[in-house]
Amino acid sequence: MSGATLSVRGVSWQPGRGRRLLSDVSFELAAGKVLGIAGANGAGKSTLLRLLYRFHRPVSGSVHLNGRDIWSLSARESARQIAAVLQEQPTDFALSVREIVALGRRPHGSGFAGGGRHDADIIDGALDRMGLFSLAGRSFGTLSGGERQRVMVARALAQEPQLLILDEPTNHLDIRHQLEIVALISSLNITIVTSLHDLNMASQVCDQVLLLHQGNQIAHGAPEEVLTPGHIEHAYAVRVLQQELGPGRNPHLSFHL
Structure with a gap:
């Protein structure tokens, strides 16, 4: 797997004639880098992610992956390049864990119905990476929330995307799996x-880190530039204490009403 460059240029979104939920967000992300989106509930985090994995089309602005507008791609091309793991997973799949992970190969023309040794190796690798081999034969609907989350991450890895979207990836997970x-x-x-x-x-x-507040971009840049007491207090309406941990380490933040 290799990463793609991501360019988001002035994107906004609103549902029909409803209230605008996201306004004029822009950032550039180099290939292989990790961007964290932060903000209080209702800040626009999930809305922005939906624009990135092509669930919503922006009402203004654009999203480019490796220089191409993602809405110029076919659905299959998009699925080959972008994978998403969402917070809430369905529980009624009548499929095994291995079959769910194998669905990640469908954009490449295969899946649980076949695909050959190459696909099987990729699926095995995803199961192994997420510690799921012992659960491979289990029905997805019988798993705990944390186990289902790990299965969906494995499915995304089997997809071999260039851009991976994770919506609260540690949701439902215990400390070890976090x-x-x-x-x-x-x-x-x-x-x-x-x-x-x-x-x-x-x-x-x-x-x-990109920090949002009520659909607006407050700050974007390196974590130490964005996650400052002033920015966090603006975004979350809390008081912030910042503890320095030593050279080369980002400060530890604690929060108070």
Whole structure:
């Protein structure tokens, strides 16, 4: 897998004639880098992610992947390049874990109905990376929320995307598996955009952070430039204490009403 350059230019979105939920957001992300999107509930994080994985079309602005507007791509081309893991997963799939992960190969012309040794190796690798081999034969609907989350990450990895969208990837996960997801994000050689509630985690794993408030972009840049007490207090309406941890380490943040 290799990453793609991502260019977001002045995107806005609103549902029909409803209230605008996102206004004039812009950023550039180099191939292989990780962008964290942060902000309070209702800030526009999930709306922005939906624009990036082509669920919503922006009412203004554009999203370019490797210099191409994603809406100029066919649905299959888009699915070969962009994978998304969402917060809430369906529980009624009558498929096994392995079959769900194999669905990641469908944009490449294969899936659980076949695909040959090459696809099988990719699926095995995704299962192994997410620690799912022991669950491969289990029905997806019988899994816990955390297990389902790991399956959907494995499906996205099997898709071999150039851009991976993660909407709160540590949702439902216990501490051990949260740490595994953090390690995974740090190890992948693809471009990643992830929404995160945990600002200390964002500071740890992200090359850049985009901070949103009520659909507007407050700040974008390196974590130490964006996750400042002033910016965070504006975005979340909380008081921030910043503890310095030493040279080469980002400060630890704690929050108070």
